[in-house]
Amino acid sequence: MRWKVYEMRCITTLAKLRGSVVHDILGGSLRGVRHGVDVDLQTAKDSVTEILRTKYQESYMRIWDSFEKRQGRKPSEICNLHEHYYNFTDVADRTRDARNVAWTCLESAIGSDIWDSIVNSDPKKWMEIDEDDFPNFDLGGIKVYANIDFAHQCDKPTIIDWKTGPKYPSDRKQLAVYSLYAKARWDWKPTETTLVAAYLYPEYQLDAYVPEAGEVEEAADMIKRSFDEMLALEPAFGNADIENYPMTQDKRSCEWCRFRGICGYETGDETP
Ligand code: SF4
Known part of the structure; x- marks a missing residue:
C-alpha cells in the first residue's frame, strides 16, 4: 500500500505538465538572454513539442513502473500521466491540445510588452x-x-x-x-x-x-x-489517525485526484 501511495504521489496531469514545460522554457530563455542568446519563438515551440512527446512516451510505456527501464532514475523523475494511469481514451488528442495551449502561452509571453521590457533591460x-x-x-x-x-x-x-x-x-x-x-x-x-x-x-x-x-x-x-x-491533524511521530480524515462529500475534485484509485472512489466503495 505504501508503494502504491508513493506511485500515485508521482502522478501528474497534462495541464500541470504543460504549465511546467512553459515555465521551464520561459525561465531557460531568460537565462539565455542573460548570456546574450536571443529568444526564438519557433525554437521555443519546437522544444515544447519535443518535451511533450518524450513525456508522453515515458508515461505511455510506464517506464516509472519498471526498475530495468528506469535505469537508475527515481519513479518521481519519470512522467506518469493521470490520463494514462486512469485509462482516459483520448490521451493523444489531449496531448495535442496541451501542446497547442503551451504554444499559445509562449506566443503570449514572448510577444508581450512585459517580455520586451525584460529582454531589453539590464x-x-x-x-x-x-x-x-x-x-x-x-x-x-x-x-x-x-x-x-x-x-x-x-x-x-x-x-x-x-x-x-x-x-x-x-x-x-x-x-x-x-x-x-x-x-x-x-x-x-x-x-x-x-x-x-x-x-x-x-x-x-x-x-x-x-x-x-x-x-x-x-x-x-x-x-x-x-x-x-x-x-x-498530523502527529509528529507514528501513524496519522484515519478518523481525522473523513472522505470528502464534494466530489468535484475527484476526477483529477491522483489518489482516486485507492480511496474507494473508483470502485464505489467509499468507506475509508
Ligand atoms: S478521489 Fe478519493 S481521495 Fe481523491 S478527493 Fe475524491 S474522495 Fe478524496
Whole structure:
C-alpha cells in the first residue's frame, strides 16, 4: 500500500505538465538572454513539442513502473500521466491540445510588452533565484516554499508570475506570499513591490499592482493558520489517525485526484 501511495504521489496531469514545460522554457530563455542568446519563438515551440512527446512516451510505456527501464532514475523523475494511469481514451488528442495551449502561452509571453521590457533591460538588475534548491523562506519558524518565476529591480522591485491557466481569486494571495519571500531574501518592502500576474492563456492579460499591508498580513496569517491546522491533524511521530480524515462529500475534485484509485472512489466503495 505504501508503494502504491508513493506511485500515485508521482502522478501528474497534462495541464500541470504543460504549465511546467512553459515555465521551464520561459525561465531557460531568460537565462539565455542573460548570456546574450536571443529568444526564438519557433525554437521555443519546437522544444515544447519535443518535451511533450518524450513525456508522453515515458508515461505511455510506464517506464516509472519498471526498475530495468528506469535505469537508475527515481519513479518521481519519470512522467506518469493521470490520463494514462486512469485509462482516459483520448490521451493523444489531449496531448495535442496541451501542446497547442503551451504554444499559445509562449506566443503570449514572448510577444508581450512585459517580455520586451525584460529582454531589453539590464540583466544585472535581474534577481538571482536559486534554480537547484527549491526557493524558500522562514516565516516565524515555518519553512515556506515560493517558486518565483522572475524578479527584477530595474525601475522598481518587481515580481512576475507567468500564469498558464485561468485566473483564480487565490492568485493575489500567492503573489503576496512571493512578496514575503522577496522581503526575506532581498529585503524588499512588500508594500513597495510591484506584483505582476501575467496570464498567457486563453488570452494575454496582466494584473499588476502593489499590495496593501493588510493583504500581505492576511497571506502570512493564512500560512500560519493552515500550518496549525495541519499540525493539529498530523502527529509528529507514528501513524496519522484515519478518523481525522473523513472522505470528502464534494466530489468535484475527484476526477483529477491522483489518489482516486485507492480511496474507494473508483470502485464505489467509499468507506475509508
Ligand atoms: S474522495 Fe475524491 S478527493 Fe478524496 S481521495 Fe478519493 S478521489 Fe481523491
